[in-house]
Structure formats: structure tokens, C-alpha cells
Amino acid sequence: MTNSINENIMVSVICLSYNHEKFLCQALDSILKQKVNFRYEIIICNDASTDNTGKIIKEYKERYPDLINEISNTSRLGGAASAYKSVTSARGKYLASCEGDDFWIDETKLAKQVDFMESNPDYIGCVHDVLLVDVDGEKRKGQKLTWVSRKKIFKPKHFKGIFMPGHASTMLRKNLFLKPGFNGHFILEADKNIADRTNVMLWLEQGNFFRMKGKMSAYRYVRNDNGKNLTSVIYLKKNSIAYDYEYTLRLEKYAKQNMDINMRFWYHKMELFAKAIMKRMLNPKTADKEIIAKIFKNAESKILYLLSVPYFVIRAIYFKVQKRG
Secondary structure (H helix, E strand, O other): OOOOOOOOEEEEEEEEEOOOOOOHHHHHHHHHOOOOOOEEEEEEEEOOOOOOHHHHHHHHHHHOOOOEEEEEOOOOOOHHHHHHHHHOOOOOOEEEEOOOOOEEOOOOHHHHHHHHHHHOOOOOEEEEEEEEEOOOOOEOOOOOOOOEOOOOEEOHHHOOOOOEOOOHHHOEEEOHHHOOOOOOOHHHHHOOOOOHHHHHHHHHOOOOEEEEEEEEEEEEOOOOOOOOOHHHHHHHHOOHHHHHHHHHHHHHHHHHHHOOOOOOOHHHHHHHHHHHHHHHHHOOOOOOHHHHHHHHHOOOOHHHHHHHHHHHHHHHHHHHHHHHO
């Protein structure tokens, strides 16, 4: 699907929301406070919330009718499907993101990122650092996300099936849906709930991401009353390692068959293999030994997979200590 180009809108800010009544005002206010000299739009996708999220969106839309567009799902579609509906209706030259329980902390964020992209058109997008906060919006002790790269220039070879150039709330990227011939439908095919890794992989075929200095957004790392974010809830209902492995295989298959760039997914598959072994050792009653056998059977190098286990064990311990501060 290709959108009609509207030269007057520079950025489309995508805000995905599900039961975010406690946080949505902070998210929207942080977007509306942006100091810019260009037009932008806010596309809020309400994924069939059962709380007062819809009421809040209605109030903001009445106050800012020229800025806010609402997409209201009548039934729960999931993160990827909601994101796809949003981006395929976006009219801006660039896409930015701020989920309903995250928020931006720099009023010049959009201006800085647009200025960089306009001055450096060879990049497909730019990111910056993110502040990790708790459910109350206060700074967490641990400030590391294991799946976010620290590379100044993030290239396809850095993806490895898992790494992101930055958290979604930090990203400004070209709107490829305005590009003739771009087919982003794989976002839906890869996984109905997870879209961030799929997006990064598809966008990397068009260029590299640049990391800017400074923290300009906040990620509410622990979410909702049950203290879990959407992905965590999904994984709790399924075998998270098996779920992640199958998703990674779909990304890998698509990259090999459809993309003209070389991407290696060994790293993340070895990481999942090590996690499965650790889980088996710590809690053999709940661990799924079948996923260990499956990953090992399909391993490109069985020796390399076995040798990688100590590295990932030490890495997991290190980040656990770091998270505790």
C-alpha cells in the first residue's frame, strides 16, 4: 500500500495504545510540546482498549482536530497489526514513535532529528539514547537494554536478528511507504504482535541508522498493573524461547529470499540456544527440552553453538547484576 504524499506534513508520530489510561496524557502532552517549524501529525491507534483510553483520545482529538488522527480497532489486533494500520495511513516524510505508556523528555527532539535527516539524506533514520523509567515515570537504577546497540552508525551487519539501533521511542526514519514499490506487508506476516525488529530489518535494506547524542525520550520499562510489557505477556503465555526462535527464522528466511543485503542471524539463534539450556538447568520441570534439540539440529555449526553457551551465561549474569544497579 502506498500513501499519497502530503508535502506539508514532515513527521507522522505513531502512538500505539492499549489500556494506557494512566499514561496516555503524559505521552500525548510530550508530543504536543514539541517546538518545531514544520507540520506534523499524531496517529493514535487504540487497540480495542477496555479502560478509558478511548475517552482520553476523544478529548485530545476534540482539542487538536488538525493534529490528531485516531484509528480505533473494534477487536484486539496486536502490536504489529496496529502499527501497520498506522504507518500505512501516515502522510509524513518521516515516521516517529511514542507508545501510549512512553513519553518524550526533550521538547526539541523532533526538530533535532528532522534537521539531521534533512542534512544527511543518505541515512535511513536516526536514533538517540533513552531514559529507562519505572511505572511511576521515575528513573530506574538499571539503564541498559541488552537488545539496543551502541553503534554510532548502525549497519545491516549489526542487526544479527535481535539488535536495534535504538529504542522505538528514539527513532525517526524515512517513511518508506511513500516510496513506490515498497512492500511492507511482511510486517504483518512476520508476527502479529512484534514489529520493531521487522521494521529495523526492512529499513536497513535502504540505508544505515545514525545515533545522536543525548537522551530525548523515556521508556516505561515496567508496564501496566501486572508489571509486564506486551511482549512479556505474550511470552508468558507461550514458550518464549520457541516463540522467539520461530519469529527469528521467519525474519531470516525473508532476508535471504527477498533482500539484497547480507545478514547473519547466528548470534541470536546461539543466544536462544544458551537460554534454553540455562532454563533447562535451572528449572527442568518447566523447560522445553524440544526447543534445545530443534535449535541444535538446525545449527550451522554445532561446535560453535556449544562453545557459545559459556559466553551467553556470563553475559546474562553480567546484565542481571547491572540491572540491579
